[in-house]
Each structure stands twice: as structure tokens, then as C-alpha cells.
Amino acid sequence: MKRVLLTLFILTAYLGFGQDAEEPVEEGEITATVVNAQNGFPMVSVHVINLNKVVGTITGQKGKFTIPAAVNDTLYLTFLGYKSEKVRVTSDMFKFQETEIALTELAYALEEVIVRPYQLTGYLEIDVKNLPISNNAYQYSISGLSKSYEGGSKSPSAVTKVLGAILNPADLLRNLFGKKPKQMRKLQQMKQDDDIRDLLASKFDRETLTELLQLEKVDIEDILNNCNYSRSFINTANDLQILDAISSCYEEYRVLNRR
Known part of the structure; x- marks a missing residue:
């Protein structure tokens, strides 16, 4: 009887040790x-x-x-x-x-591209004057304020948009960021990681930003629109520039919210 009990004790201890050894790492x-x-x-x-x-x-x-x-x-x-x-x-x-x-490698269907030369001469001073200039990213500054505001096109409505954001920014930013506080807190973590910053600097599709922030592309555009960034900036900036723009607007919201 003692031998049976001893065998059961050893078997139980062995099984218990095995379970501890195989316990998964979390x-x-x-x-x-x-x-x-x-x-x-x-x-x-x-x-x-x-x-x-x-x-x-x-x-x-x-x-x-x-x-x-x-x-x-x-x-x-x-x-x-x-x-x-x-x-x-x-x-x-x-x-x-x-x-x-x-x-998996992506397969792209290449479309015909028409290249229109600008008849460059090779002299920088002359060629710069011949290149087309975009007039869709005007900035407006107001005396006494430290920053300028992008208003998009040069029109009365653009100035009204800028003034509206300056005069009543708290409600505007609260509506934008108050619904996504957890995602917005990730901004600082993203800005501090060099590998993430290097990746975002090379991308223009907003795909990585949407995954990190758990926002849709349309949400990102709404944030930038309401933070007075022009359509030209939104369409041409890389993902790192977009991240920095959202972060700047979010920091402004935090300051206003504390007040």
C-alpha cells in the first residue's frame, strides 16, 4: 500500500512539474x-x-x-x-x-502616362520661372498671434474659416478629439519611435496611420480640414507630416481643454 501511495505521489509531482514547465508565455x-x-x-x-x-x-x-x-x-x-x-x-x-x-507582391496595372515637358533650359534661374505654381495653399497670419493658419484658396470664405477656428477653437477641437482620446494618446508614442517615423516619412497612402490610430481616412481629413490645413497640404503631405499636423492640433486642444 505504501508503495502504491509513493508511486502516485511521484506521478502527481511529475505531472505538476510538466504543467509548470509548459505553461505558455504571455x-x-x-x-x-x-x-x-x-x-x-x-x-x-x-x-x-x-x-x-x-x-x-x-x-x-x-x-x-x-x-x-x-x-x-x-x-x-x-x-x-x-x-x-x-x-x-x-x-x-x-x-x-x-x-x-x-x-504577397502586389500586381499593378500600368496605365498610359502622358508626359508634358516644360521646355527646361538647364539654367535654374530661368527654369524656376517656367514651372507651374500652385496657388491653393494660402496662409493667413493675424497680428499678435504666433502662428499662421492655412485657409486653402484665396477667398473670403477661407478667411472666415480661419477666424472661426481662432475665435472658437475649444468646441471645434473637443468635437474632433474628445471622441477618440485613446487613439490620440498614441500620437506621442508614435512620434518617439524612430522606426515608425522612418516608415511614415516614406508613405503617402495614410494606410499605416489608419491602422495605428484606428481612424478612417475620412476622419483624418476631417481633423486636418477643421484644424485649418489646406487641401493642397492634405493631398501632398507624407504620412509623417500628417502625423505631426494632427499632433500639433491635438496639443492645442489639450491646452485649451485644461483652461
């Missing part, structure tokens, strides 16, 4: 490899962003990356010419460090 760093879905070759310089922790990194020479993460975090992978992917972090990704993530 948070830490994960390492994975990004490959081309067509040929399986590792991909270098792919941007990887943890959307939950708002940290980024890029893949190395062998396509590998390491990034802080927790179970159920979402990784966002993007590379020029490839379809962006979102990957949910699982406990197996901590247990097995050989996870492969495949990116």
Missing part, C-alpha cells in the same frame, strides 16, 4: 522571419509595427525581426510593392521562434 519578445510568398526568400527592411504597444522595428539581412509583444497583440507588416499584413500574436510564437510570415 508577454516578452518574439522573433520571426518575413519571406516572399512567391519564392520563400527572406525579405530585408520590412517594417514591423506592434499596433498595441506602438513600437516598430525592421527585418535584418536574413529577414528576421525581434519585437516586444504580448499574446493577442497585432503586428502590422508593410513593404513597398507588397500587400500589408496583420498578424495576431499567439503563445506558440513565444514557444517556437521559427515563425515565418509571408508577404
